[in-house]
Amino acid sequence: MKALGALGWIYLAALFTFVFAPIAASVVFSFNSDRFPTLPLGHFTTDWYARAFSRPEVWEAISNSLIVAGVTSVIATFIGFATAYTDFRYGFRFKQAYLALALLPPTLPLVILGLAMLAWLSQVGLSGTLTGIIIAHVVLATPFAMAICRLRLSQMDPSLESAAWNLGAGPWTAMRYVILPFCAPAIVSALCLTAAVSFDEFVVAWFVSGLNRTVPVLILEILQGNVDPQINAIGTVVFLTSMSLVVAAQFMIFRRRRNG
């Protein structure tokens, strides 16, 4: 049995290595002097970072990404919260269809959503704009916000809200003083997570973006041309950004779950 346990650890470590190898490798390669890295590694350098971040189009893409992720997270979290609250509070006809609409978008292949978005946004004159990317990213990110807020609401005693109503609070007052404070950690967490979803998304953004490239779209275009380790440098910065967002989101949910 002991031997089986050791084998189990080795197997688990191998699987995690496979999953995380590309992430670790891209960080290592970003500080490595070789243009085509191999073993043994070359010497340490920050040259790729200096080169990548001296390009004006990288800064333009970063600024685009920040705008898109910021606006997306606010809209998606609002819609996600409203949907989660509706699901938590009300039963109504066609609720199954309503929830399907809320949760389906991430299961559709992104290439298909990209094509549909491109075609539709061109019809209404929004393709090639940051607004177009934001619209698409809200569609993709809302289900995540909805799931997080719904999880939090399910930890709330439903009679709390009715109690507030019975004590004379109108529904808006109850929302303001009972439900929103209770959901605050989930809302912050949803803001982080939806920002991370938007910050990493490149397929739909690539179809829709035109000349307004976000960071992942820029990476994609560099990958199609002359590739060099600058991609690792940009990628490492993107990793760090999204991971901070995800860790912050998980921290918020977890801390509260332990207390509540």
Added chain:
Amino acid sequence: MITSRKLDLYPILWRLPLLVWQGLFFVVPLAFMAAMSFWLVKNYRMEPAFVFDNWSRMLGRGAFWDAYWLTLGRAALAGVLATVIAFPASLFLSFRLSESARRFALLCLIVPFFTSFLVRAYAWQVILAESGPVNAVLGAAGLGPFTMLNSGFGAMVGYLTLVLPLVVIFQTWSLAAIDKNLIEAAGNLGAAPLRVLGSVIIPAAKTGLVLGAVFAFIMTFGDFVSPFYLGGSKPPTLTILIIDTTKSGQQWPRAAVVAIVMILTLFAVATAALKAAYGRRG
């Protein structure tokens, strides 16, 4: 009257944002794409019409069906491989780790979802290259060099990187929920470990096993990064076909045909699988 109208407004206001946004920007675009598949393209411009040209042209092509079966086959293979590879790890996570260690492992597995798959694919390009680290190690052992990129193998490495975390999460979620008394009871009744696995654990964890495999299938079916950057893009998968058709020559209606065939296929597979996952146990 006024107060009751006000009360009615409150739930509607919370219900509306999703309906408006996903209606205008999810349902309508998909419906438009379906309609567009019947339009005509003349001089690089789309014209509203109701003709079956795009459908007959795409479905009449041998190359389309080659891409279809390639994509379907790869997705099925990735679903099976990911399920088989993930299962021992999920078993270990579920039955040998403490609750908090398991939770930490699962949290770690969520992280890759939010890290750029493009950059990870590029990292694999470097790692698996003819002169890359893997071949350097194999070379030191007197093997290789092997050509791993621009092949079905390369694409599969990409697919598994994409789907393994999710499959492990689904499986572990299902396995960890099994009542440990069941397993002990089977053991006490004299069932050998393999028998316990086959007759108790796997049937009880069926939902998570099937869901994991289905999501692996769906994600592989719709991925274009692995076949494009690691699989060499030839022969093309359906996703690459959509991109090529969209980006060159403005043939959006033909790309829409491919997209609709993909949606129908996914729908059929997902329905069948959900039936299997939630259907009668045993």
